[in-house]
Every structure is written in C-alpha cells, then in structure tokens.
Amino acid sequence: MRLILAATAAMLVLPSAVFAQAGPSSSATADASATVVQPLQVDCDTMHFGQLAPLSSPTYVIMPAQGSPLEDPYDIVVPGTRDFATPGNCHVTGEPGLSYHVSFADSATLSHGNDTMTLSAFTISQEVDGQPYDRLLSSTGSNGFGVGAKLNVGANQPPGLYTGTYLVSVQYN
Amino acid sequence: MKALLATAAAAAFVIATPAFAQAGPTSSVNADADATIVTPIHVSQTTGLNFGSIAAIAGTVTVGSNGASTSSPNMLVPGVTPTAGLFAVTGEPGLAYSNTVAGDVTLTNTTDSNATMSATLSPSAPGGTLSTTGTDSFTVGGVLTVADAQKPGSYSGTYSVSVQYN
Numbered sequence: 494m495r496l497i498l499a500a501t502a503a504m505l506v507l508p509s510a511v512f513a514q515a516g517p518s519s520s521a522t523a524d525a526s527a528t529v530v531q532p533l534q535v536d537c538d539t540m541h542f543g544q545l546a547p548l549s550s551p552t553y554v555i556m557p558a559q560g561s562p563l564e565d566p567y568d569i570v571v572p573g574t575r576d577f578a579t580p581g582n583c584h585v586t587g588e589p590g591l592s593y594h595v596s597f598a599d600s601a602t603l604s605h606g607n608d609t610m611t612l613s614a615f616t617i618s619q620e621v622d623g624q625p626y627d628r629l630l631s632s633t634g635s636n637g638f639g640v641g642a643k644l645n646v647g648a649n650q651p652p653g654l655y656t657g658t659y660l661v662s663v664q665y666n
Numbered sequence: 667m668k669a670l671l672a673t674a675a676a677a678a679f680v681i682a683t684p685a686f687a688q689a690g691p692t693s694s695v696n697a698d699a700d701a702t703i704v705t706p707i708h709v710s711q712t713t714g715l716n717f718g719s720i721a722a723i724a725g726t727v728t729v730g731s732n733g734a735s736t737s738s739p740n741m742l743v744p745g746v747t748p749t750a751g752l753f754a755v756t757g758e759p760g761l762a763y764s765n766t767v768a769g770d771v772t773l774t775n776t777t778d779s780n781a782t783m784s785a786t787l788s789p790s791a792p793g794g795t796l797s798t799t800g801t802d803s804f805t806v807g808g809v810l811t812v813a814d815a816q817k818p819g820s821y822s823g824t825y826s827v828s829v830q831y832n
Binding site: 532533535537540541542543545546548571572573574603605612640644646650651652653655656657658660661664666 | 690691692693694695696697698699700701702703704705706707757758761762830831832
C-alpha cells in the first residue's frame with residue numbers, strides 16, 4: 494500500500510518536472526482570420542407631398558413608393574403641384590454582394606407649430622425578386638429603394654408647411 | 667466538474683451565434699418628409715347679375731363682364747343700373763385658379779313660373795392668380811333674350827359658379 498502511494502506521488506510529480514525542465518515540445522502555427530466589410534449606410538431624399546387643400550372632413554393621400562402620381566381619392570392635391578410630389582428615395586451603400594433588410598417605424602409626425610399630421614403605412618418599392626424588404630447590394634456595393642406612405646390630413650387642417658422625419662433602418666441579413 | 671463547465675460554455679456559444687447572425691449592425695436615418703397645407707379656395711357672390719329694367723319687346727340685353735350694358739333694340743328703362751355679377755375668391759396667396767361658370771341661366775317670373783327668360787353667361791376671365799393676401803375677383807356678364815310681350819314682373823334665377831386651383 495505504501496509502495497502504491499509512492500508510485501502515485503512520483504507520477505504526479507513527473508509531469509511537472511518535464512515541463513519545468515523544457516523537455517520535448519511541439520508547436521504549431523494557428524490560423525486566425527477576420528473579414529471586415531463595408532459598413533451599411535443609408536441616406537434618403539426628402540419625401541415631398543406637395544400642396545394639399547384640406548376639406549372639412551378628414552382625408553388622406555398616398556405616396557406610392559415608386560413615385561408619382563399621388564393617390565388622391567379626395568381630390569385635395571393642388572393640381573399644379575401634383576408632379577412635384579416625390580417619394581423618399583433612399584440610397585444604401587455597403588459590402589458588394591451582401592444582402593440587407595429594410596425596416597420602417599410604424600408612423601411619424603409632420604408638424605407645423607402645434608398642428609400635426611400623421612404619416613403611416615410605409616411602403617417600399619418592389620424589386621424583381623419580389624422580396625422588397627430583403628435586398629442585395631450590387632457589385633459596387635450600392636442599392637436603393639423608394640419609400641411611400643399614407644399622409645393623413647385632418648378636417649380643416651390649418652395651412653402651413655408641415656415637416657418631420659421618419660425612421661428608416663437597414664441591417665445586414 | 668470541468669466537463670460540466672465545458673459543456674455549458676459550448677452550449678451557450680451555440681445559442682449565441684444565431685442570435686448575432688440575425689441582428690447585424692444596423693444603420694438608421696431619420697429621413698425628411700414635408701407637405702404644404704394650403705388655404706382652401708372659396709368663391710362667394712359679392713354682387714348679383716342684374717339686367718336692369720326692360721321693356722317687354724323682343725330683343726336682347728347685354729351686360730358685359732365689365733358692367734357696361736347695351737340692348738337691341740333700345741329696351742332698357744332708365745332708373746335701374748344693370749350690373750355684372752361680381753365674385754370674390756379667397757385662398758392661398760400666389761396660387762393660380764380657374765373658374766367654371768354655367769353657360770346659361772333661366773330667369774323665372776316670381777309670380778308665374780311659366781314665364782321665363784334665358785340668358786347666356788360669360789366670365790370676365792377663365793381664372794386668375796390669388797394676390798399676396800390670397801384674394802382675387804372676377805365678374806360674370808350675360809346676354810338676356812326677351813320675347814315679344816314678355817310677361818311683366820320680376821324675374822330671378824340662379825346659376826352655378828365654381829373655382830378650383832390649377
């Protein structure tokens with residue numbers, strides 16, 4: 494029994510001694526890698542609705558993501574400004590060939606002083622593949638899309654220039 | 667114990683990896699949007715079209731959009747000055763508009779609905795541009811046809827006038 498214990502102790506000591514005395518060693522060159530891609534960036538032109546003449550009851554116009562003409566079921570667009578309405582054309586840059594996803598906030602507010610209008614139901618222009626919210630950066634790392642929305646105009650909406658912002662987010666898939 | 671720790675760490679890593687893959691770096695922008703609400707356009711009558719006092723003989727009475735009146739033959743009775751219809755337009759300063767005036771109006775004897783006269787109408791201009799204060803005006807003249815032995819009395823009628831932004 495004592496012999497067994499002694500042998501065990503020797504085995505425990507031996508490996509420590511081997512390392513400490515710099516005996517046979519083995520080494521290898523290990524690989525490490527990382528790919529840095531171009532960060533996604535998005536920038537959008539201003540979405541212009543033009544001039545609207547409100548009615549005594551609530552109305553709305555819809556900006557198609559593809560652009561003019563505005564959908565104007567209540568005939569409130571001042572005709573001479575109809576062609577000036579433009580969607581929010583967004584420009585995306587990033588790593589060539591990577592796909593990305595687009596998302597919008599649910600709504601946004603345009604304001605003039607204390608008066609407001611709500612922008613809602615954002616839409617995005619179609620791509621050929623039918624997946625407009627998942628898009629592909631080109632070989633030069635660019636892509637773009639149009640943004641549409643519904644502008645809700647209140648009854649007897651007070652005159653003025655209403656401005657605001659809406660959130661557009663992009664991220665790599 | 668070491669084995670347990672290793673297993674736990676690996677499992678955590680496996681779970682974490684897909685989560686990161688589905689939520690890559692996000693870039694956002696607060697994009698601008700704007701719309702201009704304009705003052706609604708409105709038209710109201712300031713002065714009614716009045717062909718004056720007319721003798722009951724066959725002929726025509728013309729009231730120009732400038733208010734000048736003539737008749738053929740001479741059938742206007744002095745004392746009542748014919749007037750063109752005058753309309754006030756209000757709306758968004760600087761915007762152009764067009765007006766639409768009914769082509770004619772029927773005037774009916776106020777005591778005999780079977781006695782009528784008809785007048786063709788014409789505005790002074792097809793539209794205009796609202797001033798810096800958002801106002802403008804136009805007039806409406808007409809040519810009234812009177813029949814021989816037209817029943818005497820007061821005649822009146824209404825016609826539609828509308829304005830819209832161009």
